[in-house]
Amino acid sequence: MEPVDLSKRLQLSFYQRDTQLVARELLGKLLVRRVGDELRVGRIVEVEAYLGPQDLAAHSSKGLTKRTRVLFGPAGHAYVYLVYGMYWCLNVVTEAEGSGTAVLLRALEPVRGIGARTQGPGLLCRALGIDGELNGQDLTSEELHQVDAPLADPALIVAKSRIGVEYAKEWARLPLRFYLAGNPYVSRS
DNA sequence: ACTTAGATGTGA
């Protein structure tokens, strides 16, 4: 097993910044999930930024509801929701409380303890055992957190339009999906 | 490449 430094856990201040910046900087970082005494670790290779109530692709564009309560809450917490009745999606809440901004984690490169596919937001959650129970979870917690790690080559970051948001009019076209070019674990090229 | 099914919570 290759050595991995899990000591530098990302703090709340990391998340309390511009959403697109957080999205870009999350590439290469490690997502750590603890299930019982088992650790599952993956390197983030694909994310999407959701920019708040004015962003028609963001759930916060529907306003503050029972579902979006966590999304409008403080940064550094997990916004987890069910999509298409079958798959869970994990987002990290960003910026100031009330901003309704978040970054969707779309794909991981397996690092340790991951035995299932992680290319795509639904598969990622299934592989890590993430469901609605973790909605609102503090992302600096033992159960679920992220760890700083160097990104070998920042020039590999590509920005394209987000997936599955065609209904969002002009917002659907903005380059808010970020991924590592050529990485085989990205959900689509 | 395109087509469709699958399951269910959410908001209108």
Next chain:
DNA sequence: CACATCTAAGTA
């Protein structure tokens, strides 16, 4: 009621 930050399986 229509649709959703998706995936798998089918046809070609």
